[in-house]
């Protein structure tokens with residue numbers, strides 16, 4: 626959840642406060658530009674993308690939930706814009722092709738709304754609730770591990786889920802036993818499933834739980 | 841490198857380093873199975889199904905705060921936390937945190953040249969006109 630100060634900043638911008646708008650730009654443009662520069666070497670293009678990102682944020686400001694982290698939202702918009710710009714690159718072509726042939730083109734306007742904004746779900750409130758519940762469970766899991774200072778488990782789970790490596794690769798990176806990594810994966814899955822149930826959600830709505838235990 | 845569903849997921853989110861990204865790309869080209877899998881992930885995302893990894897990356901769930909990154913830079917955190925942040929930056933390769941750290945490290949900021957400064961100034965002025973009208 627965003628800090629009170631950040632929530633207030635958003636509310637002020639929603640009320641048309643120029644000073645708050647300047648503050649937001651000054652606060653975030655440095656990190657956004659550096660983010661873009663990692664993918665696009667031309668400084669001027671990066672500056673354009675960052676400015677478009679702010680405009681994208683502004684155009685949706687009425688719907689922005691102040692409790693959301695501004696940074697995640699802005700990085701989301703910028704990421705989409707960078708991908709759009711890099712479309713000519715082979716990697717994007719592969720993904721584009723996958724999109725085309727599945728017959729499900731992404732919303733044309735998705736670049737202006739970071740993934741996770743309501744438009745991403747195409748108004749599917751149920752999906753949004755499910756995803757919000759999963760965010761809650763993941764946050765609880767991470768908080769729980771941090772509280773216990775169980776950094777090894779956190780690293781293991783982050784490698785598996787976020788970097789998408791196999792158990793064996795995670796074990797090699799961390800210098801631990803393959804079976805220990807497998808037990809970390811089990812632990813995380815069980816934790817999430819248990820907390821989803823507490824939120825009265827069936828883990829079946831997230832198909833990956835049936836697949837995640839494989840490799 | 842074993843390419844799992846989660847790897848393809850990270851690939852779509854542009855969360856792999858360049859080397860791994862090239863490997864995945866090549867593998868997807870050469871394997872119809874991987875291509876089909878990639879297609880199914882894109883399709884399921886389109887209807888709003890996101891994997892744990894996609895949600896974790898998108899919401900930056902394990903990212904240290906900006907303040908913490910600043911302390912990391914000064915090594916003013918406990919060793920375990922420093923070790924974890926280093927892992928998050930270098931092994932997981934979090935783009936957002938790397939960008940934040942670069943920004944914290946660059947004294948001049950992104951508006952180093954006069955043209956960029958002018959463009960920034962103009963944007964600030966012009967974009968104000970697009971703010972919601974004061975009640």
Ligand SMILES: [Zn+2]
Nearest residue numbers: 903934936937
């Ligand atoms: Zn991060």
